[in-house]
Amino acid sequence: QSVLTQPPSVSATPGQRVTISCSGSSSNIEINYVSWYRQLPGTAPKLLIYDSNKRPSGIPDRFSGSQSGTSATLGITGLQTGDEADYYCGTWDNSLSAYVFGAGTKVTVL
Amino acid sequence: EVQLVESGGGLVQPGKSLRLSCAASGFTFDDYAMHWVRQVPGKGLEWVSGISWNGYTTAYVDSVKGRFTISRDNAKNSLFLQMNSLRPGDSAFYYCAKTVGTGQDWYFDLWGRGTLVTVSS
Numbered sequence: 001q002s003v004l005t006q007p008p009s010v011s012a013t014p015g016q017r018v019t020i021s022c023s024g025s026s027s028n029i030e031i032n033y034v035s036w037y038r039q040l041p042g043t044a045p046k047l048l049i050y051d052s053n054k055r056p057s058g059i060p061d062r063f064s065g066s067q068s069g070t071s072a073t074l075g076i077t078g079l080q081t082g083d084e085a086d087y088y089c090g091t092w093d094n095s096l097s098a099y100v101f102g103a104g105t106k107v108t109v110l
Numbered sequence: 111e112v113q114l115v116e117s118g119g120g121l122v123q124p125g126k127s128l129r130l131s132c133a134a135s136g137f138t139f140d141d142y143a144m145h146w147v148r149q150v151p152g153k154g155l156e157w158v159s160g161i162s163w164n165g166y167t168t169a170y171v172d173s174v175k176g177r178f179t180i181s182r183d184n185a186k187n188s189l190f191l192q193m194n195s196l197r198p199g200d201s202a203f204y205y206c207a208k209t210v211g212t213g214q215d216w217y218f219d220l221w222g223r224g225t226l227v228t229v230s231s
Binding site: 035051094098099101 | 145156157171205210214215216217218220221222223224
C-alpha cells in the first residue's frame with residue numbers, strides 16, 4: 001500500500017486531455033512539493049514536473065502540475081501515442097522520514 | 111555528456127552481500143545529494159537511500175536500515191550502495207539518481223539506467 005494514492009490507469013484518445021491525481025496526507029503533500037516522473041516501457045524514470053508545477057528544460061507545456069492541500073494533479077493535454085507510459089508522483093514524507101512515491105498510473109492512448 | 115551509470119548488479123544468494131556502484135559524469139558531482147531508488151520489474155518505484163553532497167548525512171527506508179550502507183567518493187565521482195544480508199524481497203532494478211532542491215523539497219532530476227539485483231538460491 002503506497003503512501004501516495006494514484007489511479008492505476010487512465011486512458012484517452014489522441015489529442016484529448018488526461019489528468020492523474022496523487023492523494024497524500026498532512027505529512028507529505030500538504031507540506032512538501034510534489035514532483036512527477038514518466039517511465040516509458042523498458043527505460044529509467046524521467047523528471048516531468050518539479051516543485052509542484054515547474055517543467056524542466058525540454059518538457060513541453062502540454063504537461064502541467066498543480067498542488068493543493070493533500071493532493072496533487074498532473075495534466076497532459078494534446079495526448080500523443082508517445083505519452084503511453086507509467087507516471088509516478090513523489091515527495092518527502094516528514095512522518096516516515098522517507099521519500100515516497102505513488103504506485104504509478106499507466107496512461108493508455110486509445 | 112551528463113549521465114549516471116550503475117554497475118555491480120547480479121545474481122546473489124540470500125544472506126550474501128553485493129556492492130553497487132554509480133559513476134557520474136558531466137556535472138559537478140560533489141555539489142549534489144545522491145540517492146538509490148529501486149523497482150521490482152513490473153512494479154512501482156521505491157526510494158532506498160540518500161546521501162548528502164559531503165557524505166555526512168545519510169537516510170534509508172526502514173526495510174533496509176542496518177543492512178544497506180550508502181557512501182560516496184567525490185574524488186572519483188562515484189556513489190556506492192553496500193548491500194548485506196540480502197533477501198529475496200531486495201530483488202529489483204536499482205537506479206542511481208541525482209537530486210536537486212533544499213530542505214525537504216527536492217526531486218530526482220537525473221537517473222541512471224539501472225542495474226538488476228536478483229536474490230535467489
